[in-house]
Amino acid sequence: MDSTSALKFFGFTKQEAVVYTTLLRYGPQTGYEAAKNAGISRSNAYGALAGLCEKGAAMKASGDAKSYSAVPGKELIRNLRRQCDKTLDVLEKSLPDRQETEAPYLTVSGFENVVDKAQNVLDEAEHHIYVSLNSHEATLLHDALCRATARGLKTVIVSDTDPNVPECIYHFFPKDAGQFNIIADTSTVLTGSLDPELSSQCLYSKNTNLVRLMREAFVNELELIRQREEKSNE
Template identity: 40%
Template sequence: MDNVELLMSFGLTRQEARVYILLLGEGALSGYEAAKRLGISRSNAYAALAGLVDKGAAYVAEEQAVQYHAVSIKEFCSNKLHYMEELSETLERQIPKQKQEDAKYLTIRGRRHIEDKFRNMLKEVKERVYLSVSASVADLFREELAELTAQNKKVVLLTDEQYILDGAIIYYAGKRSFASGHTGCEETVDGQIRLITDSSYALTGELQDEETSACLYSANPNLVKLLKDALANEIKLIEIEGKSKDIDKEG
């Protein structure tokens, strides 16, 4: 995503984002100057500047000629996030409570949406979490996982490389295709994920690029049990292989 698209995620229109970037780079400008620099009509420039002022991204300096000053990107984003947090709390109080999740199977597409779901599932953990992911994927959620272990919640991780996470139970599956549960593969499947939280919710699928990523999410007890059994079998196999290696060393 380029800077314009990133700013649009904070509520600016494309035109407002372009004018805002110009103000950040040039300093104070009048509407006429902004229009001339960007090659847009004065009416569009003034509309964009008014929008920036209204959204807290610019201030007006009324001196000999009206000029617009950009609010720093850090201040603008921080203010926006604070405001959205306040709105979120208000909505949580006012919106009717969500009905209890049923056992439907839901498809989640797009890498960002899958990461969001994964992260939110971790934040909702009450007692325990089991996950089978590559070390690189685990790193995406290190902060949330560390928070769980700090709260003495059980975290069991199966991964493809040596991984350090204080308080977690970690199993190293090596070059096994740990995420699919099969053995004998020469390479791990880096983007495959399995996540079970509180023995009640499951997320499984592939985390690849934005277009091809897709996962299945459900509170269906059959899917949860299926994934739990697969993970348990994988752990047993890792433990057996570990004991075999110990015996070989002793012999």
């Protein structure tokens, strides 16, 4: 960035920036002289000089000659710095705080709708899946779980019966029917009930707090499983 570009950043026009540096380089000048030395038309030179005076970057001498002098560079820089500080102070005091919006909690109702949502969450996952569910729910979601492992996703399943999903990581743990939990990519959770005889309903969200809580609960469940396995092997 050269001096002309820097001055334009502070609101100077290109002609004003050129004429200002010309005044610094050649000293006090009339409009005619400034136009000649800057290589611009006389009308543009006079317009630039008027603009420089308004911006406090040039001063007009009294008398018949009507010559113009540049404000020293260091003085202009101090003035611009003060103006910037004032502007930043205004912004700091007047700009409203950004309102953070968390992802909502969405309720899905109806057996078929819950099954569809669970399958969609599994199908849309890109990295890893953690699932805790009863053998009944595992059967309903079996094909979607197989598709996940076929895509190479790390798939951890906690259930009361081996779901027979190739390449999954299976952990046995007693599970009551009617409640399932799915965490996909550590960004999406689906938790609820899935029973065709009762009112099936689930909660779907990408809310970071809920995802964190669900993940912690799943990690705790895996730790309980590990402890049970260690005791059974003693």
